[in-house]
Amino acid sequence: MRALRADQWNPRMGRRRRYGAIFRYATIVSTALGLLVLVVLITDVVRRGAGEIDLHFLTSFPSRFPVKAGLRTALLGTFWMIAMTALISFPIGVGSAIYLEEYAPESRLKRFIQINIANLAGVPSVVYGLLGLGLFVRNLALGRSILAGSLTMSLLILPIIIVASREALRAVPVSLREGALALGASRWQMVRRTVLPAALPGVLTGTILALARAIGETAPLITIGALTYIAFDPNGPMDLFTVLPIQIFNWVSLPQKEFASLAAGGIVVLLVVLLLANLAAVVLRNRFERRG
Amino acid sequence: MPGSVRRVVRWGLVSLFVVVGTACGSAADVQTIFIDGSSTVGPITQAVAEEFQGSFRGARVPVGVSGSGGGFHKFCTGETDITNASRPIRKIEIELCAENGIGFVELPIAFDGLAVVTNPDNDFVACLTVEELQRIWEPAAERAVTSWAQVRPGFPDEELLLYGPGVDSGTYDYFTTAIVGEEGASRGDFTPSEDDNVLVQGIAGDRNAIGFFGLAYFTANSEALKLLGVNSGDGCVTPSPETVNSGVYQPLSRPLFIYVSLLSTEREDIQTFIRFYLENAGLLVSDVGYVALTDELYVLAIERFENRVTGSVYAGEGAMIGVALEDLLRE
Numbered sequence: 001m002r003a004l005r006a007d008q009w010n011p012r013m014g015r016r017r018r019y020g021a022i023f024r025y026a027t028i029v030s031t032a033l034g035l036l037v038l039v040v041l042i043t044d045v046v047r048r049g050a051g052e053i054d055l056h057f058l059t060s061f062p063s064r065f066p067v068k069a070g071l072r073t074a075l076l077g078t079f080w081m082i083a084m085t086a087l088i089s090f091p092i093g094v095g096s097a098i099y100l101e102e103y104a105p106e107s108r109l110k111r112f113i114q115i116n117i118a119n120l121a122g123v124p125s126v127v128y129g130l131l132g133l134g135l136f137v138r139n140l141a142l143g144r145s146i147l148a149g150s151l152t153m154s155l156l157i158l159p160i161i162i163v164a165s166r167e168a169l170r171a172v173p174v175s176l177r178e179g180a181l182a183l184g185a186s187r188w189q190m191v192r193r194t195v196l197p198a199a200l201p202g203v204l205t206g207t208i209l210a211l212a213r214a215i216g217e218t219a220p221l222i223t224i225g226a227l228t229y230i231a232f233d234p235n236g237p238m239d240l241f242t243v244l245p246i247q248i249f250n251w252v253s254l255p256q257k258e259f260a261s262l263a264a265g266g267i268v269v270l271l272v273v274l275l276l277a278n279l280a281a282v283v284l285r286n287r288f289e290r291r292g
Numbered sequence: 293m294p295g296s297v298r299r300v301v302r303w304g305l306v307s308l309f310v311v312v313g314t315a316c317g318s319a320a321d322v323q324t325i326f327i328d329g330s331s332t333v334g335p336i337t338q339a340v341a342e343e344f345q346g347s348f349r350g351a352r353v354p355v356g357v358s359g360s361g362g363g364f365h366k367f368c369t370g371e372t373d374i375t376n377a378s379r380p381i382r383k384i385e386i387e388l389c390a391e392n393g394i395g396f397v398e399l400p401i402a403f404d405g406l407a408v409v410t411n412p413d414n415d416f417v418a419c420l421t422v423e424e425l426q427r428i429w430e431p432a433a434e435r436a437v438t439s440w441a442q443v444r445p446g447f448p449d450e451e452l453l454l455y456g457p458g459v460d461s462g463t464y465d466y467f468t469t470a471i472v473g474e475e476g477a478s479r480g481d482f483t484p485s486e487d488d489n490v491l492v493q494g495i496a497g498d499r500n501a502i503g504f505f506g507l508a509y510f511t512a513n514s515e516a517l518k519l520l521g522v523n524s525g526d527g528c529v530t531p532s533p534e535t536v537n538s539g540v541y542q543p544l545s546r547p548l549f550i551y552v553s554l555l556s557t558e559r560e561d562i563q564t565f566i567r568f569y570l571e572n573a574g575l576l577v578s579d580v581g582y583v584a585l586t587d588e589l590y591v592l593a594i595e596r597f598e599n600r601v602t603g604s605v606y607a608g609e610g611a612m613i614g615v616a617l618e619d620l621l622r623e
């Protein structure tokens with residue numbers, strides 16, 4: 001091995017620092033670009049639609065007169081559908097995640113299931129709509145009900161919930177499990193008293209973010225035949241419904257310009273609902289984290 | 293720590309019971325009139341439904357917009373009572389209905405004029421003949437007719453840019469039938485959109501553009517567009533409620549329909565709804581930007597309904613251009 005001579009020592013510090021700075025600014029620019037688009041989008045929508053939002057707008061049925069028209073059925077439909085979707089998808093999603101993480105032995109079957117769940121998360125939402133139309137609306141004869149819509153949406157977000165819940169369960173240290181088992185806990189006691197509480201914040205965050213995606217989805221609901229004009233309140237899970245994105249889409253496509261501002265108002269309401277969902281995720285996470 | 297899990301489970305169970313509890317006493321005991329179909333006709337039926345539900349408390353008339361084709365599919369499989377259509381029922385749809393034992397009454401409810409428009413900066417064209425429109429839109433024009441100069445000698449040699457509704461729409465079907473002479477036949481190199489407001493934006497921002505869509509979209513954007521007259525041989529006619537209603541604006545006036553399932557006509561609430569529809573459509577269609585039929589046509593439509601005349605006056609052959617609706621209904 002040849003010894004290095006002193007004149008070969010050239011750390012080129014100046015150049016390295018420069019590259020470092022350039023890279024840092026590049027990342028700042030990419031972040032700023034994304035934020036800028038978001039800010040422009042939101043200010044534009046708020047500027048056009050904020051004036052439309054008042055109690056009347058939130059509590060009136062749709063109408064052919066822009067001044068009379070409101071979001072009532074769409075808002076109620078969205079709340080109904082999201083509540084039902086949460087009730088259906090949360091137990092199934094978390095249950096599957098617990099099985100895959102805590103019970104299932106390593107096997108080819110488990111790997112096969114994992115790959116498929118990951119694939120399902122990438123399937124276009126219209127495909128779920130078609131499945132929902134065939135399975136729930138026609139075969140199970142649920143009609144174009146809130147229940148059929150919620151089941152379809154549950155299918156759509158289940159892969160996301162399962163993947164997020166598994167991540168949360170995997171983040172629980174093995175030592176906690178071993179500690180519980182060493183104290184004589186059964187597997188079920190170990191999962192219920194140790195693993196689940198520790199994983200709950202992550203599980204809830206994943207579930208609520210998945211539900212937020214369901215709030216904004218239109219395609220699968222249009223496919224199963226959710227309606228656009230409804231002037232009565234849904235009075236149960238078997239009733240007909242419409243949701244915010246469909247109402248917005250309907251207003252955007254009308255020729256009269258006043259409906260375009262109503263649509264902007266509807267978008268603002270949809271954004272607020274989404275924001276509330278995300279806020280709920282943060283609050284829940286903090287609450288359970290403090291306890292854990 | 294286990295308390296948090298228990299709480300989540302408990303709340304889940306409570307809400308599940310609430311939901312199941314409310315599920316049992318709902319929906320089935322209220323009569324609902326199911327309507328779906330064309331998104332062009334949708335606003336008219338929604339206006340009628342709005343007034344109907346205002347006059348008859350407790351009536352439930354939801355309206356969907358899955359398009360004329362999607363609407364007929366649901367109608368002919370017995371899922372809906374009434375379907376909206378911006379074109380007459382097709383032969384295969386009649387066969388599907390027959391397979392499922394669904395008879396239907398076809399009722400015209402309004403006219404829609406198709407407006408041919410350009411950018412307001414276009415100062416050389418005010419009117420086009422049907423032949424010129426055909427020269428622009430026929431399949432042979434694809435990548436061949438690309439300059440305004442090729443449309444009519446004397447027009448400047450400017451690029452010709454085309455905008456039109458998507459090929460799945462009833463509007464596109466009708467335009468190609470009326471102008472090219474064959475349903476669904478047109479050049480492919482135009483900018484299509486299912487959303488007519490997108491077409492409005494496109495033409496308003498493009499000096500050399502020409503396009504077509506429902507008259508209501510021109511009326512709502514008249515300052516950003518220029519409306520062209522159409523000459524079908526008897527001089528230039530510009531579409532307006534008057535020229536569309538009287539049938540002078542040819543061949544781009546089309547009738548819009550509702551189809552009522554024969555089985556559903558036995559229901560009293562649906563009879564009331566259809567009578568209400570045909571009696572009030574004349575006033576309501578102009579609210580949403582369409583053109584009313586003549587009073588005589590509404591009378592003929594009511595007669596057709598009361599006599600439960602089934603089948604299509606078009607016999608599945610598609611729209612007939614230049615045949616008066618009145619003659620068809622009187623046959």
